[in-house]
Amino acid sequence: MGEINAVKGERIGPLTMVATKTDLVKFAGSSQDFNLIHYDADYAISRGFPTVIVHGFLKAGYLAQMALEWAGPGAWFSEFGATYRGVDLVGQPILCWGVVTKAEKDRVEVELWTENVAQEKTTLSEGVIQWQ
Amino acid sequence: MILDIKDKNGFVFEEIGPVRCSIEDMVRWAGSCDDFTNFHYEASAAQARGFRAPVINGPWKAMVIRNLLNVWLGSEVKTLKFSIKYLDTDFVGEEMYMNGRVIEVISDSDDFVQLKCEIKITNGEQKVTTEAHCEVQVQAEQISEIPMARLLEVLEIGTPKGPFVYEIAKTDVERYSRVIGKKNPTDSEFVPTTFFGALDPIERRDLCVDDFLLELPLKKVGGGNAFNKVVYKRPLKTGEKISVTTTYVDAYIKKSGNRTLLFRVRENIMADELGIQVAHSRNGHVLAFALPSLSGSEAVK
């Protein structure tokens, strides 16, 4: 079993991601989420958005993956959750951040979040990382 | 307010006012349409031209009136034709009153009613400063509430649906990993943390129970996943076949500002080929509506 010398308060990230329309289509294809709001601008507008929006799961995916890259080989989330507070639009930078909230020898709890260019938190996430 | 179709001919809309436009509103307007003519927001420039105060931009009044049609006739009203004449000056900081009425029913079908309306702006001295005419199309039947009884019927709260069996395909996992920024997408047999979303029959549209919500004649102002939470017993691996059972556990409405948020919450139990539970997720989806006349908040369970 792996482990990490993390300490409470340790920062994870930042990581800046920009979801292009191609990314959204690839994500739709690989996750089988073909909701039109993620790639059809006219439909997204009819649903009240300014243009196509980034999948919530993709933003959560950015956060989880950023934390796992930080945690190193063998790391996996035994628990993970995300709450979506605001939409992010295609082509706009998404800043991913994290912080360690509890550190034990083989288990780390983290809080993660995304921010848009206006520094508003659009995704709040938390999880438990363990090692195999 | 929604126009009662029976009473449409000669219908008089509720007066809006007094409305007072500020310098800041004029500056915002200037920025929006690149008209930086200074007597709309600078008192000294207005006075130099003989006006007692900054002059309200005419198209600003047009936009107010055009949007009041949504207040008077409901959010789904379509403006087909709109003309406006500026008869006199309105000034920043001074009172304006907006009045409107239906002056003609152009056509009336099962689906739509086409109306001609007249709207006037009067100042504090009851002088008409602006006159507009418009042709609008209104849906013949409008609803003002989310039909919760119908929704609860189709969701069957507490009744499991499935199982739906999904094989975790290597190509999907690799593509998914690349998009979320995994540096070496093929270096691990573990699937990405959030891949449980790709094993959700609702996200995959293998289970479509509440599609009618999107067809409701209500203005939609956003929505999507509200939250997703997962607890894994172990990491999922590429190539596994996972059985998923979905159960709706909750549906409720919340008010947020002027939006009405409809939440549907479901739980997924994921099991491997041996029938052993490997993960459990709880997922909330939200649809946001701008309801024309919903008063207060209500929670329905």
Next chain:
Amino acid sequence: MEQNHQAWHSLDSAEAANLLASVGTVKYVSANTHKTSLAWSSISRPVHELQVQPPVDLFLICPDPLIFALSCGLPRSRTLDKQIDGGSEWEQFHDIPSTPLTAISRIASIQERRTSDMRHMIRSIYEIEFRNSEGKLIGIARGTSLDFEVATGEKQ
């Protein structure tokens, strides 16, 4: 309302007949999220009944047809003493697509008129056609400029 933009062209009466049907610079336009938010905030702050921002329509694409036409390089009559915005008109035939619209502005009419108190006035109507990428007419916006004599006592 009066307009006074230094960059706009002036027009004298001798030119007027020649300029009828003049076409301005072609523009490609779509709703600008920042600008539509600004416009919306400018009206929803003072008018509390306005609570829900509407979907994009021709109003948001072209909130001020006169300003729009002048920004396309079309001249404005400044032969007489005072120029004001005489009014606007919008006609929308189809929903606004997400792709940019082609906007072609022209001077549709220039007429000499008299005000109710017999002062000279030149009324110019500017017309802007908005077409989608397939050339389909999505809507038309019209702006009116009035150029008129002020009463003798008002002249400065």
